[in-house]
Amino acid sequence: MAPYDVNLTWQEVRDIFRTWREEKERRSREVVDMWLLTLKPMAHKLGDERFLVLEQVCLAALDCHNLEVADACMITIGRAFPKSLRAHRLLAMRCEAVGDKENAIFHLEYILNEDKTNVAARKRLIAMHKSVGNTTKAISELNEYLKSFMSDQEAWQELCDLYLLHHEFSRAAFCMEELLLSSPHNHLYHERFAEIKYTQGGADNMELAKAHFCQAAKLNPNNLRALFGVLQSANNLAQSAKVPSKKKEYVKLSAWASKHIQDLYQVAGENPASAIESMFGQMQLTSP
Amino acid sequence: MTEVKFSPLAYCKVILHAVKYPHASVNGVLLAPENAKRDGTLIIEDAVPLFHMALTLAPMAEVALQQIDSYASKNKLIIAGYYEASEFFDESDVRKANRMSYKIHENFPGSCFVTLRNELLSLEQRQVPLYASTKLDDSGCWSLPGKKVKLEKESVTLHAASILINLQTYDELVDFDNHLDCPSKDWTNADLELTIQEALNNPDDEDEEDSDEGVELANN
Numbered sequence: 006m007a008p009y010d011v012n013l014t015w016q017e018v019r020d021i022f023r024t025w026r027e028e029k030e031r032r033s034r035e036v037v038d039m040w041l042l043t044l045k046p047m048a049h050k051l052g053d054e055r056f057l058v059l060e061q062v063c064l065a066a067l068d069c070h071n072l073e074v075a076d077a078c079m080i081t082i083g084r085a086f087p088k089s090l091r092a093h094r095l096l097a098m099r100c101e102a103v104g105d106k107e108n109a110i111f112h113l114e115y116i117l118n119e120d121k122t123n124v125a126a127r128k129r130l131i132a133m134h135k136s137v138g139n140t141t142k143a144i145s146e147l148n149e150y151l152k153s154f155m156s157d158q159e160a161w162q163e164l165c166d167l168y169l170l171h172h173e174f175s176r177a178a179f180c181m182e183e184l185l186l187s188s189p190h191n192h193l194y195h196e197r198f199a200e201i202k203y204t205q206g207g208a209d210n211m212e213l214a215k216a217h218f219c220q221a222a223k224l225n226p227n228n229l230r231a232l233f234g235v236l237q238s239a240n241n242l243a244q245s246a247k248v249p250s251k252k253k254e255y256v257k258l259s260a261w262a263s264k265h266i267q268d269l270y271q272v273a274g275e276n277p278a279s280a281i282e283s284m285f286g287q288m289q290l291t292s293p
Numbered sequence: 294m295t296e297v298k299f300s301p302l303a304y305c306k307v308i309l310h311a312v313k314y315p316h317a318s319v320n321g322v323l324l325a326p327e328n329a330k331r332d333g334t335l336i337i338e339d340a341v342p343l344f345h346m347a348l349t350l351a352p353m354a355e356v357a358l359q360q361i362d363s364y365a366s367k368n369k370l371i372i373a374g375y376y377e378a379s380e381f382f383d384e385s386d387v388r389k390a391n392r393m394s395y396k397i398h399e400n401f402p403g404s405c406f407v408t409l410r411n412e413l414l415s416l417e418q419r420q421v422p423l424y425a426s427t428k429l430d431d432s433g434c435w436s437l438p439g440k441k442v443k444l445e446k447e448s449v450t451l452h453a454a455s456i457l458i459n460l461q462t463y464d465e466l467v468d469f470d471n472h473l474d475c476p477s478k479d480w481t482n483a484d485l486e487l488t489i490q491e492a493l494n495n496p497d498d499e500d501e502e503d504s505d506e507g508v509e510l511a512n513n
Contacts, residue, residue: 169347171389
């Protein structure tokens with residue numbers, strides 16, 4: 006029942022791990038399974054990548070609460086880099102994994118004493134607030150962090166998610182605006198920003214949502230969420246439009262989106278009839 | 294408060310959805326037969342897993358509800374509830390319940406709001422970790438914590454759910470987010486339903502798969 010091919014060679018596994026490291030994918034179960042099954046016996050052939058892989062496996066093992074594998078990796082890394090703060094962070098995360106908050110904080114504060122700009126340790130401290138469910142504290146600490154490190158995209162994304170948890174949509178939208186400033190060609194950012202604006206509701210927000218959904222669809226014509234977003238926002242705007250020419254424009258846009266969605270479903274092999282007929286349904290969740 | 298009873302299919306789908314994304318909050322809707330009454334026991338026949346990212350955003354939720362509404366009426370079902378499993382083990386911040394749950398309640402006042410208690414969820418299922426609320430309090434919010442959900446054929450279902458988790462069947466579950474990423478994936482989970490039925494009908498065969506080989510080797 007493994008989701009990956011168990012007949013992969015060790016080189017293929019090594020390449021997959023490299024891709025997942027670059028794309029920051031969280032595939033912890035698969036990493037641990039593939040490491041134990043295929044890559045570990047050939048670890049000595051990894052060359053320069055060896056410690057990167059060990060770190061990746063260690064983090065994946067902590068995620069799966071496989072302390073045996075995590076400890077084995079940490080010992081190997083620790084022996085090779087005895088004074089490394091990067092290795093020390095793993096020790097702090099191991100404490101977190103077993104629920105030992107005091108020692109985790111102790112290790113992270115030690116790292117910050119040695120190096121005040123150590124971003125990883127600061128982020129881990131914020132993550133610890135989130136892990137105990139104290140999202141309010143995580144939000145305030147993250148805001149403080151972003152005052153010094155305002156180009157950290159990962160942090161803005163995390164802050165956006167935290168605001169969304171609390172239904173603070175205007176603040177979440179602000180986070181997405183920061184991300185759009187730094188990456189205006191990212192279709193996913195446009196789409197997420199549009200979804201937040203749509204959720205806030207109101208004519209202006211709906212217009213903005215429609216514009217950003219359109220931009221997302223332009224940047225990636227296969228983004229089904231963006232196309233649905235165009236359809237939903239155009240329908241909403243058409244319903245409340247007072248000027249007939251504007252209404253016509255929205256209806257045309259809605260029809261365009263509807264056609265492209267049908268095309269995508271046809272390529273996928275899904276029967277589009279059920280999707281289309283329900284598209285003009287009545288349920289709306291935004292405030293009037 | 295009315296009682297809420299889950300069918301084995303609905304239960305397995307909810308649990309598998311939660312286990313598939315242990316690091317994220319997940320949510321979905323619950324379906325009941327169209328003649329479901331407002332009082333008495335609410336039987337949840339099926340569940341549709343929805344999202345594991347940004348649960349509070351409206352546009353995709355509306356698209357999903359429209360498609361599910363259409364699917365439900367074709368199958369003589371109604372949207373009768375909402376479930377959510379939080380990413381947090383301990384939640385010290387009180388958060389507002391998802392708007393979708395109130396919208397569903399507007400359309401069907403007998404609907405339920407089901408939460409999963411993370412501390413009761415385990416790989417070997419021994420008890421039902423789902424709690425349901427069917428009433429709103431004076432301020433219009435769900436009256437929590439709610440009552441433990443009843444389960445049809447409880448011990449067989451719990452055993453089947455444990456087997457499915459062990460076999461990592463949750464990787465086959467498709468939620469609406471998966472469908473939006475890849476439209477060929479079926480959010481009704483028709484194939485998964487067959488796998489779940491098999492686990493329910495043959496609870497011992499799953500264990501015997503390995504032990505049969507053992508017997509053969511011994512005989513040789």
